[in-house]
Amino acid sequence: MRTGRRGRIVETDVVVVGSGAGGSVAALELAAAGRQVTVLEEGPRAGTADLAAASQAGNMRRLYRNGGLTPIFGTPTIAYGEGRCVGGTTLVNGGLLWEPPPHLLARWAAQSGIDGYRAQDLEVHLKTVTTRLGVLTQRHGAGNRDSQLLAAGAERLSWGWQHADRAVRDCLHRNRCTTGCTSGAKQSMTVSYLPRAEALGAEIRPGTRVVRVLHDGRTARGVLTVGPDGARTVYRTRAVFLAAGPLGTPALLQRSRIQHRAAGRRLSLHVNLRTIARFPEPVHADRGTIFTAQLKEFGDQGVLIMPANVSRGSLAAALAGRPAPDTRRLLADFDHLGVFTTQVRLHGTAAVRAVPGGGLLLRHAMTAVDHGALCDAFRKGAALLFAAGATELTPPVAAAPALHSPADAEEFCRRVRPRDWELVSVHGMASAAMGTADRGGVCDADGRPHGFRGLRVCDASVLPGVTGISPQGTIMAFAHEIVSRFNNP
Amino acid sequence: MRAALHASGLRAYWQRQYPWLREPGALAAAEAHVLGTLATLPAPYRAGFATALRLLPLAFRVAARRSLRAASAEEGRRGMRSVAALPGFAEVVRASTALALLGALDGRADEEERGGAHAHR
Ligand SMILES: Cc1cc2nc3c(=O)[nH]c(=O)nc-3n(C[C@H](O)[C@H](O)[C@H](O)COP(=O)(O)OP(=O)(O)OC[C@H]3O[C@@H](n4cnc5c(N)ncnc54)[C@H](O)[C@@H]3O)c2cc1C
Numbered sequence: 001m002r003t004g005r006r007g008r009i010v011e012t013d014v015v016v017v018g019s020g021a022g023g024s025v026a027a028l029e030l031a032a033a034g035r036q037v038t039v040l041e042e043g044p045r046a047g048t049a050d051l052a053a054a055s056q057a058g059n060m061r062r063l064y065r066n067g068g069l070t071p072i073f074g075t076p077t078i079a080y081g082e083g084r085c086v087g088g089t090t091l092v093n094g095g096l097l098w099e100p101p102p103h104l105l106a107r108w109a110a111q112s113g114i115d116g117y118r119a120q121d122l123e124v125h126l127k128t129v130t131t132r133l134g135v136l137t138q139r140h141g142a143g144n145r146d147s148q149l150l151a152a153g154a155e156r157l158s159w160g161w162q163h164a165d166r167a168v169r170d171c172l173h174r175n176r177c178t179t180g181c182t183s184g185a186k187q188s189m190t191v192s193y194l195p196r197a198e199a200l201g202a203e204i205r206p207g208t209r210v211v212r213v214l215h216d217g218r219t220a221r222g223v224l225t226v227g228p229d230g231a232r233t234v235y236r237t238r239a240v241f242l243a244a245g246p247l248g249t250p251a252l253l254q255r256s257r258i259q260h261r262a263a264g265r266r267l268s269l270h271v272n273l274r275t276i277a278r279f280p281e282p283v284h285a286d287r288g289t290i291f292t293a294q295l296k297e298f299g300d301q302g303v304l305i306m307p308a309n310v311s312r313g314s315l316a317a318a319l320a321g322r323p324a325p326d327t328r329r330l331l332a333d334f335d336h337l338g339v340f341t342t343q344v345r346l347h348g349t350a351a352v353r354a355v356p357g358g359g360l361l362l363r364h365a366m367t368a369v370d371h372g373a374l375c376d377a378f379r380k381g382a383a384l385l386f387a388a389g390a391t392e393l394t395p396p397v398a399a400a401p402a403l404h405s406p407a408d409a410e411e412f413c414r415r416v417r418p419r420d421w422e423l424v425s426v427h428g429m430a431s432a433a434m435g436t437a438d439r440g441g442v443c444d445a446d447g448r449p450h451g452f453r454g455l456r457v458c459d460a461s462v463l464p465g466v467t468g469i470s471p472q473g474t475i476m477a478f479a480h481e482i483v484s485r486f487n488n489p
Numbered sequence: 490m491r492a493a494l495h496a497s498g499l500r501a502y503w504q505r506q507y508p509w510l511r512e513p514g515a516l517a518a519a520e521a522h523v524l525g526t527l528a529t530l531p532a533p534y535r536a537g538f539a540t541a542l543r544l545l546p547l548a549f550r551v552a553a554r555r556s557l558r559a560a561s562a563e564e565g566r567r568g569m570r571s572v573a574a575l576p577g578f579a580e581v582v583r584a585s586t587a588l589a590l591l592g593a594l595d596g597r598a599d600e601e602e603r604g605g606a607h608a609h610r
Pocket of ligand 1: 017018019020021022023040041042043081082083084085086087088089090092093094095096097098178208209210211243244245246248249252426427428458459460461469470471472473475
């Protein structure tokens with residue numbers, strides 16, 4: 001280590017920015033190829049014992065960016081959740097691991113003008129991911145009554161549903177997936193790819209924020225960071241892998257003036273509608289893993305419906321916009337409630353802007369088509385839950401009354417306005433999309449921002465479009481391909 | 490931020506609305522989660538949040554013609570409905586209430602033990 005004009009100087013072979021789904025693939029594959037790898041991660045490191053020792057609220061504060069309160073402004077404001085910790089969002093996600101459908105990859109190839117990421121190209125990588133993470137189809141356990149009810153409702157309507165494919169080993173059904181698995185069963189990057197990368201010599205530096213990529217206008221030369229002690233360090237490298245997530249990567253490109261006009265202009269999103277359903281029988285939705293059944297009947301329309309992890313606190317927090325008597329009444333009946341997520345693929349996109357001081361400004365432009373899609377998706381969810389035996393639904397609109405029949409749901413859909421929805425998003429992607437320059441792409445087929453050498457993007461932001469399914473499997477497969485092109489030019 | 494939260498009158502409002510916030514230790518857990526989360530926000534958001542919290546008693550008085558601290562549970566709810574019409578306040582009240590409820594119900598060690606007991610069925 002030396003000291004220079006900008007602070008300390010560290011020489012290393014390769015730097016990986018971010019330790020989530022994309023960054024961990026890069027760390028492991030680069031280390032396995034014999035490179036000296038340093039992973040720079042803005043957030044803290046938390047092991048399984050730390051996760052178990054802290055409260056759920058404590059883990060929200062520690063592991064999520066802005067404690068889970070990142071706003072995407074627009075009509076309505078959407079709350080965006082992502083991890084900010086070693087392991088990235090995989091530490092706090094549901095552990096679902098779906099493979100991208102071949103027709104989606106073929107469509108992306110046609111739209112982006114980039115080949116080499118079709119089903120046959122990614123097959124080998126998906127096999128590696130699936131094996132390393134122990135992906136299995138998770139059946140209903142002793143708990144997960146909410147999932148069983150969803151499956152029964154789907155069968156009554158003759159709608160297709162599926163068990164969940166998850167990256168878990170010996171799941172103990174602790175219901176803590178999204179605040180960090182307390183048993184170590186969920187195969188987040190923290191317990192899978194990263195320890196392997198470390199065993200091969202990779203170094204992980206938590207609490208280290210990359211401020212910008214250093215370059216000479218054509219070639220990346222390193223990164224400037226601020227460490228846990230506030231000190232600035234320059235990492236001089238031969239290559240930089242950017243995997244700071246769908247918000248962080250375009251922000252870094254903008255701050256570094258690399259493709260800064262195009263990066264972050266179009267962030268694609270899935271949004272979630274949260275519906276609380278009351279059943280006559282006890283559901284005990286806090287017993288069981290995140291879910292074991294998902295409605296897939298409308299997957300091709302970008303609509304998926306599934307139960308969520310539930311705790312008294314998260315339920316009460318979701319009801320904070322409603323009059324307190326509603327919250328008291330619902331919590332008094334906690335054991336009979338299930339909370340269901342309806343995931344909808346948005347047509348309108350959002351923009352990510354890096355602002356001075358290290359912050360981000362996010363704005364979305366949800367369209368009238370999206371509002372229609374949300375109404376339609378809610379209607380489907382209501383039909384499913386009433387078919388499952390629910391006697392009352394609380395929709396994700398603070399001013400709306402409880403619904404007791406499909407007719408009530410229909411009336412709700414007639415009255416709801418775009419600004420009324422209480423929306424959450426946890427899936428952002430395509431904010432530095434791969435695609436030829438003439439089609440608006442930010443990165444080329446090797447993950448390099450157009451016109452740049454020594455720099456690769458390998459996280460959710462590089463995906464050419466919106467997946468319509470949980471994206472981690474797709475992100476990891478793309479990252480594997482990008483790193484393998486680097487390792488074997 | 491602690492001073493802004495105390496000045497907002499929200500703590501008394503929450504205790505009137507939600508029985509869980511009257512349990513021993515709950516208000517402290519709620520406050521810890523609200524302040525701990527707000528501390529992670531970028532400086533401009535923090536400043537905006539603190540200003541809105543400090544202005545809340547005034548906004549409530551203007552909108553509801555009563556003091557937030559002295560308002561009964563019902564008056565508090567009605568007043569907050571009027572305050573929500575003023576730009577920015579609905580989001581700040583909802584976000585801080587959500588954080589307070591999460592902190593009170595999922596942020597305490599005794600809750601953790603209960604959660605653990607369920608989980609180890
Ligand atoms: C509650 C929740 C549940 C989810 N469930 C699922 C699921 O079940 N299945 C699924 O497929 N997907 C799920 N997702 C989404 C999935 O986890 C993400 O899409 C995926 O992890 C994104 O991968 P990434 O590598 O792009 O970014 P991330 O995994 O978010 O990693 C990015 C990392 O970069 C770090 N970083 C950012 N900026 C900087 C900087 N300037 N310097 C240094 N480090 C920086 C961040 O702190 C973060 O750790 C879920 C998400 C959430 C929030």
